[in-house]
Amino acid sequence: MKQSQLFAKTSKSVSKDEVSLNAKLLIKAGFVDKLMAGVYTYLPLGLIVLRKIQNIIREEMNAVDGQEILMPALTPKENWIKTGRWDAIDVLFKLEGAGDKEYALGSTHEEIVTPLVKKMVNSYKDLPVAVYQIQDKFRNEPRAKSGLLRGREFSMKDLYSFHADEADLDSYYEKVKAAYLKIFQRMDLNAIVAEASGGTFSKYSHEFQVLTENGEDLIFYCEKCFYGQNKEISEYKAGDKCPRCGAKMLEGKAIEVGNIFKLKTKFSEPFDLSFLDKNGKKKFAVMGCYGIGPSRIMGAIVEIHYDEAGIIWPTAIAPFSVHLLFLGKDDKIKKQCESLYNVLSENGIEVLYDDRDASPGEKLKDSDLLGIPERVIISERTFSDGMAEVKKRGGKEKAKLMKIDEILKKNLENRK
RNA sequence: CGGGCUGUAGCGCAGUUGGCUAGCGCGCAUGUUUCGGGUACAUGAGGUCGAGGGUUCAAGUCCCUCCAGCCCGACCA
Numbered sequence: 001m002k003q004s005q006l007f008a009k010t011s012k013s014v015s016k017d018e019v020s021l022n023a024k025l026l027i028k029a030g031f032v033d034k035l036m037a038g039v040y041t042y043l044p045l046g047l048i049v050l051r052k053i054q055n056i057i058r059e060e061m062n063a064v065d066g067q068e069i070l071m072p073a074l075t076p077k078e079n080w081i082k083t084g085r086w087d088a089i090d091v092l093f094k095l096e097g098a099g100d101k102e103y104a105l106g107s108t109h110e111e112i113v114t115p116l117v118k119k120m121v122n123s124y125k126d127l128p129v130a131v132y133q134i135q136d137k138f139r140n141e142p143r144a145k146s147g148l149l150r151g152r153e154f155s156m157k158d159l160y161s162f163h164a165d166e167a168d169l170d171s172y173y174e175k176v177k178a179a180y181l182k183i184f185q186r187m188d189l190n191a192i193v194a195e196a197s198g199g200t201f202s203k204y205s206h207e208f209q210v211l212t213e214n215g216e217d218l219i220f221y222c223e224k225c226f227y228g229q230n231k232e233i234s235e236y237k238a239g240d241k242c243p244r245c246g247a248k249m250l251e252g253k254a255i256e257v258g259n260i261f262k263l264k265t266k267f268s269e270p271f272d273l274s275f276l277d278k279n280g281k282k283k284f285a286v287m288g289c290y291g292i293g294p295s296r297i298m299g300a301i302v303e304i305h306y307d308e309a310g311i312i313w314p315t316a317i318a319p320f321s322v323h324l325l326f327l328g329k330d331d332k333i334k335k336q337c338e339s340l341y342n343v344l345s346e347n348g349i350e351v352l353y354d355d356r357d358a359s360p361g362e363k364l365k366d367s368d369l370l371g372i373p374e375r376v377i378i379s380e381r382t383f384s385d386g387m388a389e390v391k392k393r394g395g396k397e398k399a400k401l402m403k404i405d406e407i408l409k410k411n412l413e414n415r416k
Numbered sequence: 417c418g419g420g421c422u423g424u425a426g427c428g429c430a431g432u433u434g435g436c437u438a439g440c441g442c443g444c445a446u447g448u449u450u451c452g453g454g455u456a457c458a459u460g461a462g463g464u465c466g467a468g469g470g471u472u473c474a475a476g477u478c479c480c481u482c483c484a485g486c487c488c489g490a491c492c493a
Contacts, residue, residue, distance in 0.1 A: 012442065012454070013427050017486045037485065089493045108493075142417060142491060150492085216492090327452060361453040368453090381452065389452095 001320070002341075003354040008033075008043035010366050021214060022299035023147025025311050029369045031319075038144025038152035045370070046298070048319040050155060053294045054134050056186050056316060057157045060179045064172075066132040066159050071112045073136060077102040079111035082270050091139040105138035110263070110289060113160045114271040121285060124164045124277045128172060132159035134294065146214065148299030149255060155295040161288040162268075164277065169262060169286045176290050180208055180258050183292065187301060188314035191257060194219045194228035198261065204233075208258035208292075212303050215253035223248050255300045263287040305394070311371030312394035320352040322411065323372035323393075327360040327379035336386070337378040340404055349411045368393070376407060 008030035018024045018034075026032045031046030042050055058068065077094075080086035086094075086104070093105040106112065113131065121127060137156040144152050159176065163169040177193065184191040191208040198204045207230060209219050220236040221228035224247035229236060231251075238251040265284040268274065273285045298317075305312045315321065322344060326337040334355075341353040352372060354363050360379070367375055377389040382401060390407060391399035402410075 009443095011427065015427070015485085016429090017422080019486065034485095085493070090491075091493070139492085143487095143489090145487085329451065359453090359455065360451060361455080364453050366454085377452080379452065 001352050003352055004356045006030075006044060006352075008045065010369055018147070020145070020147040020149070021306065022149065022302040025302050025306060025369075026147065026299075029311060029371070032148070038141060038150065038154075040148065040151065040295075045319045049298055049313070049317050050294055052317040052319075053187065053297050054155065054157070057183055057292055057294060058134065060183045060186075061132050061157065061159055064130070064175050064179045066130045068133065069131050070133050070135060071106070071109050071116070073106050073138065075104050075106050075109075075112055077104065079115065080104055083111055083267065085111065091141055093138045093140045106135075107137055107139045108289075108291075109133070109158055110160070110267045110287075114267040114273050114287070117160075117162055117285070118271055118273040121162065121273065121275055123275055124283075127162055127164045127275060127285065128168055130159060130161040130172070132157060132290075146216070146299070148295050149214075149216070149303075151295065154293060157292045157294060159290040161290070162273070163286045163288075164275070164283070166264065166286050169264070169288050173260065173262060173288050176260060176288070177206060180260070180290070180292065184208060184210070184257065186316050187297065188305065188316070189257065189297070189301065192219065192221050192226050192228040192254065194221065194230050194254075195233065196230040196259070197233050202262040202264065205259060205261040207256045209254035210257055210300050210304065211252045211254050212300070213253055214303050215255040217254050217256050218251065219254050220249050220251055223250050255296070255303065257297050257300055258290075258292040260290040261288065263289055306371075307394060309365070310369035313371045313373060315373050318371070318373050320350040320372050321374060321414075322349060322351045323367050323370065323375045324351050324353045325363050325367060325375065325377045325379075326353075326355060327363060327377060327381075330380055330383075333378060333380060333383050336383070336404070340376075340378065340388070340408070343408055344411060347408070347412055348415065378404075 010030050011028055014024050014028045018027060026046065027034065030043055031049065033041040033043055035041055077086060089107060092107055095103050097103055117129065121129065134155065134157045136153050138153050141150060141152055144150055161169065161172050163172065181191060189210050191210055194207045194209045195204040196207045209217060209228060218231035219228050220231060220234050222242035222245060225242060225245040227242055227244045236249050238249060240249045242249055264286055268284040268287055274282050275285060277283050301314065301317065302311055305314060324337065324341055326334050341351055344351045356363065371393055373393050375391045375393060382389045386404045387401045388404050388407060389399045390402050
């Protein structure tokens with residue numbers, strides 16, 4: 001992509017009301033635009049990042065036999081009445097339609113997925129089954145805040161699993177837990193699995209917490225084995241011994257990027273999601289639900305991977321893998337730069353090419369701000385013998401000169 | 417939802433005890449200039465002063481109501 005064509009531009013300053021780090025950087029760099037408190041537009045670069053996050057999640061959900069579906073965000077009141085959550089969920093957005101019909105914008109989808117699965121499942125032979133979707137959720141938060149971390153409309157992946165018995169739920173639950181850890185690893189996030197309130201159905205749910213000063217949650221975690229508990233339920237204090245390995249427990253602020261629950265039959269009972277077992281006996285399906293917030297992940301990653309100059313995207317979710325800069329005004333050199341851009345692009349390398357007629361300083365600053373992992377500069381200074389300067393964003397290594405065709409070769413290899 | 421702060425050009429801000437045609441910087445347009453860390457100069461476009469009401473000869477400025485944004489707290493199924 002040519003930077004001169006990019007719809008969204010960077011800005012030098014950002015509204016003084018933006019205090020949260022992720023909002024400041026993402027707005028300044030032109031990844032998102034705020035429409036109102038807790039509601040954001042994803043601009044081209046931001047949308048690429050969001051989609052990459054969602055795709056990693058999608059791959060890992062498919063790998064645990066999740067089947068992707070897409071349920072409506074607009075949902076009928078009756079379903080929520082059935083479970084008593086029409087009044088119980090105070091962040092539910094409610095609205096009226098034609099003929100006095102009432103609706104809710106989905107803040108979660110148990111009320112929709114359970115009757116859906118009921119239509120497909122009659123026998124123990126139909127179980128287990130797991131479906132998921134990646135969709136915007138709506139929650140009427142009394143106080144949206146912290147940029148992408150707590151919004152009123154936000155991207156969510158929600159997986160629901162259905163089992164013939166609790167033992168099967170338990171083993172699938174562990175599988176999903178492992179898949180979640182893999183997802184966060186792939187995005188360079190160190191997630192701690194923390195025990196949290198399990199509601200009325202099981203002792204604990206599990207939260208995936210990423211340590212950072214700007215986190216909303218307080219957790220206790222073991223410095224060695226990373227066993228963790230949310231402070232809400234924890235009886236530990238900093239300095240206690242870890243019950244698993246005996247090392248020291250620490251206290252830390254963290255962002256919750258995922259949460260998994262064993263719902264058991266809480267929803268299958270009201271919707272009569274039942275099946276006949278081997279003995280022809282009617283049983284309720286046993287359920288689990290598993291959520292990850294891609295937009296919140298995007299915010300969390302910025303909160304963690306940045307420096308004074310801007311964002312430093314982890315490779316797996318960076319909007320582009322190479323930021324190619326042309327500095328100077330020599331047309332011959334610019335042509336060389338352009339042909340490198342063409343060759344890289346034709347070979348499937350994701351390149352953002354700064355072809356703008358802007359000063360070197362401006363291009364370099366913008367490049368830091370955008371945070372693309374590798375920067376390649378072609379200018380008069382480096383151009384002798386077809387050389388270009390290559391530098392990793394955020395790394396400690398110094399820039400090095402490479403032949404232009406080596407850069408191509410290296411990128412093709414990296415792609416494998 | 418309670419408490420606090422804020423609202424003047426796209427963004428950042430100034431605007432004195434109410435007083436004339438509402439300014440500055442960035443950005444934007446045009447021209448010249450410069451070209452490895454937001455180059456310099458010139459010219460220019462851009463404003464319901466958050467909205468409504470009130471006080472006054474006169475309101476960006478004072479008063480009331482509302483709206484929006486941010487922060488702290490509560491909340492987070």
